[in-house]
Amino acid sequence: MRIGRNAGTYVVPLLVLMVVAFDVPILLMLASSVLAPHPTVAHWAELVESPIYFRVLGNTFQIALVTAAVCGLIGYPLAYWMRGLGGRAQLAVVTLVLLPFWISILVRTYAWIVVLGNNGIVNRSLMGLGLTDRPVSFLYNQLGVTIGTTNVLLPFLVLPLFAAMLKIDERLLQAAATLGASRRAIFWRVFFPLSLPAFAAGLVLVFILTLGFYVTPAILGGGRVPMISSMLDILINQMPRWELAAAISTLLLAVTLALYGVYRTIAARAA
């Protein structure tokens, strides 16, 4: 008797739920951008023609690019440092990097209001040191959004990168050293190229996640940093312009899936 026979029926209940509560809604949304109230390209034409949507799109891409770059710049050294740590210290640091993963995004975002606010620890220290007389405004602008987003998304880059670095064979580095390579040469010509696929995959992942990010930009941007997600909120809950929201969602979905394909290709090479 084969184990596999009829085992497939076990997927049916969840499959039914997913089709009804997820697949059909997504398809309906895609359709409504061209079919509501009758077949039309008017919603897409409006999207292409209004400069405001382009500005929001451009703004979102810019924030995503900066966030990915900053995550890479500070995340790579962290992962590299973690790789060299001893067993117990390494476990402790991995736990600390994992910790934010477990804590509500709202809480982590809120923390930045406390830290960066006019009365927060950073501004008090700056004023205490006499570096500035008035509080620096970190919040409710692009800077605040980027700080918060980087903080929330950093573990998505660091953890897979660290896992990939652990797999790099120490003997390769020793071989390079035996052959007379300097520390710098070993890093740039052996270690870094080996870690590059995982690093690139992490950067793409952070970029994708920032594109559709809603909570942190909404709170730390205070409505003054327009991004795709906050525009969708306005189009659904305030305007309401459902078909236009559907068109923008479709666009975001297409970009995300295309980039996710890139991510999978790079990540497969890293594994």
Add this chain to the structure above:
Amino acid sequence: MKAGPFVALVAIATLVFLVLPILIVVAMSFSSASSLQFPPPGLSLRWYESFFGDPRWVEALITSTVLAFASSIVALVLGSAAAYGIVRGRLPGRGLIDANFMAPLILPTIVVAVAMYLALAKVGLLGTWVGLLASHVVLSVPFVVLVVGVAIRSFDERIEQVAFTLGASRAQTVLRVLLPNLVPSLASAWILALIASFDEVIVTLFVAGVYQTVPKRMFNELVLQVNPTITAIATILIAVSVLAMAAIGLITARRGGLLKTMVGR
């Protein structure tokens, strides 16, 4: 190869950047001041009193808890069964089905929220308990399929075959041979689904209607004003998360530890 002193410095600063805000929120929740000044001028439990003394927060806490338990249990049952079907079944296109179950994790949540809003509005289920429950199950079930799928894959299929050969039915094999061996993974999957639902903000904001969950209330308060009561609820959420993480750490310690479960897959 060990990192040099400069790299170590950058790394430690990054680690502080990652963790410090969380610690500061915890410290602030015990502050006696009514503004968000740090360090707090004195200690008090006034923000906890203000949280538990406010019936709207307590009601939100109850709604969140009931919703998280209900949706995570449904997700655990459906997701585990589906993981079994995908791993052991010989389904055509099972890669596609698996991808379908994972999709809510990959698509931008805001897009899922818009789609669910439009669909629920169309069938008149916007703001209903059924709609809210279904959306939370869809969003938390990928964690169950992922974790339980890995566990079934690593369970020796020959043990199930032996049970079959000895005359057990499929139901008996699953319930009495497979499931008892999966308990740690099932527990981890359930906790993950529970946290995923309890922390869910975006879809809830769109589809919950008059239902208030803790994250929804928090979000709406944060967009409007900064109220130190939020430090208290934030600290409670952190405590719940740390306990959940510790629980999974203990549960999975037998199987190679937290590190392997979360990073290694």
